[in-house]
Amino acid sequence: MKKWSKWFWVLTMSIMAFSVQSCEENPPIVPPVVEGKTSIDLNFSALWNGQPLTFLTGWFEQPSPQKEYVQFFNFGMIVSKLRLVKEDGTEVLLGDGYQWIDFKKQRTKFNYEVPVGKYKAVRFTLGLDSAINHGDPNQWGAEHPLNGNLTGMHWGWAGGYIFQAIDGNYKDSLTDKYTKGMSFHTATDVMVRNFEVPVGTSMGAATFEVKEKATTPVQFNYHINRYYQGIELKKGSVSHSEGIKETALMQKLLENLKVNSAFEIPTP
Amino acid sequence: MKQGLIILGVLILGLSSCRKDPEDPLHKTPSSYKPTLVDPATIFPVGKFGMPQLPSDNPFTEEGIYLGRMLFYDPILSFDSSISCGSCHKQEYAFAEPKKFSTGIFGLQTGRNSSSLYNLAYSRKFFWDARQSTLREQVFEPIQAHNEMAMTLPFLAKRLARTDRYIEYFDKAFGSNPNVFDMSKALEQFLMTLVSKDSRFNGFFPGKFSLLSDTEKRGALLFNGLVDFDMVTGLATGTDCFHCHGGALAQQNxxxxxGIANNGLDGNFTDKGYGAITGNPADRGLFKTPSLLNIAVTGPYMHDGRFATLDEVIDHYSDNVNYLSPTISPMMAAHGNKQLKLTPQQKADLKAFLLTMTDSAFLTNPAYSNPFKK
Structure with a gap:
């Protein structure tokens, strides 16, 4: 009886397993194994004094004697001619060279296929060539970085793109009850800036190597506190890159990016 | 013997579970009918607005759009078959309703003002509090809301399945029997076809100023100018409307x-808006920024319909912005917390410019009208 019972359960379980299995659709045809592509994952990070930038939480102390405090609401940028520089000085364009980076939305990591080799720098333009800047924003595909409806980084009527948008609030002190607005929108042809960011630190240049059929991570840090170096927000917390005062303020902010080495690609 | 019966039972159960349920509308044997595909380029004015991001699993078909249109206007989607989507979203008002709050079944009131509906394919957030990201998810909410249509989805599915026109059109559009999943896709198709593109504003945008009257031109300059004040007269030279209502869509997406902002209406929030969705105190009082196209007919204004007229709206931005509102848009607070104090002429200019955004062709387009009305 015991033996019969054992075989009963084995048979029952087998039928059940078969029944369940037979309900599945035909297994998908497995494509042939594709070997890994040769690529980089370019990852942008916004940092404040080395710590990841957060949005709508906490207050960051301004690196100025006034000790103002800032809070971020939005931080995006449009770059063009984004490219790697090989050890021998030749350049490799990343995709079509355009990218929209949005730190709040964490649209910060981009995969690009690139040739194997050693690379020593990243070059890019913050902003766009005049023809593109004032061209039809509807010419771009729905998901292209220059599609103004996707990014919101286009000043419809006024014409032209916003190359970098930083919005938030500031306070004179942490005990200040009321916040004031902060809005820095980089735009217009005269605010276009080119950057070369070497791999490594000021202590020494370096390279990173892209190996065949592997994805190499490349970290790109934006030290946003260096953008604010020496800026007194109570004297000017708004610039839309127009008008005498706001143009001067934006030029100072952009100068800070270069003078204070706000961009960094750490040695791998 | 007993065990043998059990084995037989399990075997029958196993085999029967493989058979498709003949009542399952999604597994209906497809008919030979082939719906007519509609090229999105014929729906969307690519030259004016660009091509929107469209769902890849819901291609436009003539049958799908028409099915969605019927569903939109059909009161059987509400529990007591008394109201349809079109009851609170009327075409002549750009699919808004000229009431502070709308009335659902049993006379219950909605909690917010009825949103206008057009150019939705270009939006990625829906409802005043931006709580939904797709139209097909969005449509389920008013259908089930107790103070709107108060319907349950199983009951609705049964009701649709008993209706001849839906048996025909679900089959034609999706090759299925009536069901709520394909219902939401049909509504998504129809809603995305609501395109407003022919206002005078869209005719001269961007920059064909010669087509504007003098007052409209002055209004356009205010609308599209950054906030600043004339050093001599002290008058505002720009009102910076364009940051949140810019571009051909007159909307920041x-x-x-x-695209989601606190425009300085309140210091304390009885309705937390987006903040109630995210739970983040910094999002309290934020609401989706509406497009200003057809603004002349979409009143009353704001999420709670507090402003009855366009003049009251302009008065708010001119004179009554609460700059101490804790989550006010940084772009507004960046104006130095100073009221614009527009003159009556400036207000009239701004209004004249806003009135160029009315698209009469959209408001009367028969393709969007109630198909049940003869």
Missing amino acids: NPDMG
């Missing part, structure tokens, strides 16, 4: 660039 990036939530972080003004």
